[in-house]
Amino acid sequence: xxxxxxxxxxxxxxxxxxxxxxxCRLAKKDKGQIWAVYVITVKRALxxxxxIEPEIATAEKILDHIEEIAENQDCEIETDxxxxxxxxxxxxxxxxxxxxxxxxxxxxxxxxxxxxxxxxIVPYILKSAPCPVILLQQ
Amino acid sequence: xxxxxxxxxxxxxxxxxxxxAEGHEVLLLEKESEVCETITEELGSVCFRGDGCETTxxxxxxxxxxxxxxxxxxxxxxxxxxxQVAKHKFNVPTTIARxxxxxxxxxxxxxxxxxxxxxxxxILEAIEREVTxxxxxxxxxxxxxxxxxxxxxxxxESTSAGKLVRELALPAESKLTLVIPRENKPYVPTANSxxxxxxxxxxxxxxxxxxALRAALSGA
Amino acid sequence: MNILIMGCxxxxxxxxxxxxxxxxxxxxxxxxxxxxxxxxSDFGGTALLGNGLQQDVLQKAGIESAEMFVATTQGDxxxxxxxQVAKHIFNVPRxLCRIYDPLRQExxxxxxxxxxxxxxxxxxxxxxKIIA
Numbered sequence: 330x331x332x333x334x335x336x337x338x339x340x341x342x343x344x345x346x347x348x349x350x351x352x353c354r355l356a357k358k359d360k361g362q363i364w365a366v367y368v369i370t371v372k373r374a375l376x377x378x379x380x381i382e383p384e385i386a387t388a389e390k391i392l393d394h395i396e397e398i399a400e401n402q403d404c405e406i407e408t409d410x411x412x413x414x415x416x417x418x419x420x421x422x423x424x425x426x427x428x429x430x431x432x433x434x435x436x437x438x439x440x441x442x443x444x445x446x447x448x449x450i451v452p453y454i455l456k457s458a459p460c461p462v463i464l465l466q467q
Numbered sequence: 468x469x470x471x472x473x474x475x476x477x478x479x480x481x482x483x484x485x486x487x488a489e490g491h492e493v494l495l496l497e498k499e500s501e502v503c504e505t506i507t508e509e510l511g512s513v514c515f516r517g518d519g520c521e522t523t524x525x526x527x528x529x530x531x532x533x534x535x536x537x538x539x540x541x542x543x544x545x546x547x548x549x550x551q552v553a554k555h556k557f558n559v560p561t562t563i564a565r566x567x568x569x570x571x572x573x574x575x576x577x578x579x580x581x582x583x584x585x586x587x588x589x590i591l592e593a594i595e596r597e598v599t600x601x602x603x604x605x606x607x608x609x610x611x612x613x614x615x616x617x618x619x620x621x622x623x624e625s626t627s628a629g630k631l632v633r634e635l636a637l638p639a640e641s642k643l644t645l646v647i648p649r650e651n652k653p654y655v656p657t658a659n660s661x662x663x664x665x666x667x668x669x670x671x672x673x674x675x676x677x678x679a680l681r682a683a684l685s686g687a
Numbered sequence: 688m689n690i691l692i693m694g695c696x697x698x699x700x701x702x703x704x705x706x707x708x709x710x711x712x713x714x715x716x717x718x719x720x721x722x723x724x725x726x727x728s729d730f731g732g733t734a735l736l737g738n739g740l741q742q743d744v745l746q747k748a749g750i751e752s753a754e755m756f757v758a759t760t761q762g763d764x765x766x767x768x769x770x771q772v773a774k775h776i777f778n779v780p781r782x783l784c785r786i787y788d789p790l791r792q793e794x795x796x797x798x799x800x801x802x803x804x805x806x807x808x809x810x811x812x813x814x815x816k817i818i819a
Contacts, residue, residue: 372527373528374527374532375532376469376492376532413512414512415512418511418512520763520764520788521788521790521791522794523790543740543768544762544764544767544768547767547768547771548768548791551795551798552791552794555797556794568740570741570743571740571768571772573776574772577776
C-alpha cells in the first residue's frame with residue numbers, strides 16, 4: 330500500500346507528535362506529501378467566516394509546532410487552518426479534496442463523565458473516511 | 468440570511484434542504500439524536516440537537532443573529548412558545564409558526580408571531596378556488612394592514628346584476644378595484660359602471676366587512 | 688370565585704379539592720378521564736373531559752365566566768399556550784401558569800403571564816433546609 334498523499338489532522342495535544350513522526354516516515358519511504366490541518370470549530374453564535382483572533386493564534390501555534398517536528402524529520406509539509414461548525418466533517422471534506430491516501434491521527438486517552446472516551450471526532454472519521462485511517466495512541 | 472428551523476420532521480427537513488439550496492445559512496434544531504444524525508448525514512453540519520423552546524439552546528445556536536425563525540414541529544404549543552422565546556428574548560425580526568389547529572391563528576397573531584402557516588387553511592383555500600360555485604374567493608391577505616383581496620362572482624340570481632355600482636349598498640371599508648367580465652376586457656369600475664351576470668369583481672376589503680360585501684355583490 | 692383548572696394531575700387534583708373545600712366554584716379539565724380518580728369522592732365541583740388547548744372545549748368548561756384560570760398539566764408549553772388563550776382570547780381576569788423550566792418562567796412572567804416554577808422553588812426550599 331502506497332501512502333503518497335497523507336493528511337494529518339492536528340488536535341493540539343501531545344498525540345500530534347507521534348502521528349506527525351509516523352507520517353514523515355511513511356512519506357519519506359513513498360516520496361509522499363503531507364498536509365497538516367487544524368480545524369477551528371466556530372460556534373453557531375458567530376458566522377462561519379468570523380475571525381476569532383485567539384483561536385487563530387492557537388491554531389497557528391499548533392501548526393508551527395507540527396512543522397518543527399516535520400523539519401526535525403527532514404520533511405517538508407503544508408499546513409492549513411480550516412473553519413467549520415464541526416471538526417469531523419471538515420476533516421473528511423479535506424481528505425476528499427486533497428485525495429488523501431491515508432489519514433493519520435494521534436489520539437489521547439480522555440475521560441468523560443469518569444468513563445473512557447474517544448470523543449466524537451474520531452468515530453466520525455472512522456465511519457466516513459474515503460481512505461484508510463491510522464490512529465496512534467500514546 | 469441566517470435562518471433557524473425548529474423541528475426535524477418531514478416539513479423541517481425539506482424546508483432546510485430548500486433554504487440551503489437557495490444559499491441561506493440554515494440551522495435545524497431537533498430534539499431526537501437519531502433524527503439529528505440522519506439529517507447531518509444527508510445535509511451536512513446543519514443540525515443541532517436541542518429543544519427549540521430552551522433559552523440556553525437558542526443562545527448556543529446564536530439566535531440573536533438570526534434573521535428568521537421558523538417553528539414547524541407537530542405541536543402548536545411548542546411552535547408558539549419557541550417563536551415567542553425567539554421574538555422576545557432574542558429579538559428575531561421574523562418568526563413563522565406552523566399551526567395544526569386553525570383556531571389558534573388569532574392567538575398567534577395577537578402574540579406577535581409574524582406569519583402562521585396552517586395546512587388546514589391552505590387546503591380550505593384551495594378548495595374555495597377550485598369549487599367555482601362559491602361566490603367569494605380569497606386571493607391575498609395583507610396581514611399587517613388588515614386588508615384582504617377577494618374575487619366575487621356575480622351570479623344569475625344576484626340582485627346586483629344589471630345595477631350601477633353607485634346603487635349598491637357597499638360597505639364603506641371596501642373598494643372595487645377591477646371588474647373582469649366573462650367576455651369583454653377587464654376594466655376599473657366607476658360609480659356608473661353596470662355589473663352583469665358572470666362578471667368577476669376583484670375587491671379590497673377587511674375580514675369584518677367581507678360578508679357584507681359578498682351580500683351586496685352576489686347576494687340574491 | 689369561579690375557577691377553571693386545566694390538568695387533573697396530583698397538583699391539579701389537590702388544588703381543586705382544596706379550593707372546593709374553601710367554597711369556590713371549581714371546574715377541572717383533563718384529556719384523560721382516568722386522571723379524575725385523583726379527585727376526592729366528596730368533590731363538589733365539575734370534572735370535564737377534553738383538550739384544554741381547544742377553544743370550544745374551554746368554552747364548554749365555562750371559561751367565559753371564569754374569574755381565574757390555572758394551568759397545571761405536565762407540559763410547560765401546553766400550560767403557557769392555554770394561559771395565553773385564556774388571557775388573550777377569553778379575557779379571563781387572572782391566569783396562573785405552572786412552568787417547570789425556570790428560564791421560560793421568567794420570560795413569560797415578563798410577557799404578562801403569572802407563572803410559578805416548581806423547579807426553582809423546590810431547589811430553593813431544599814437549599815434552605817440544608818443550610819438551616
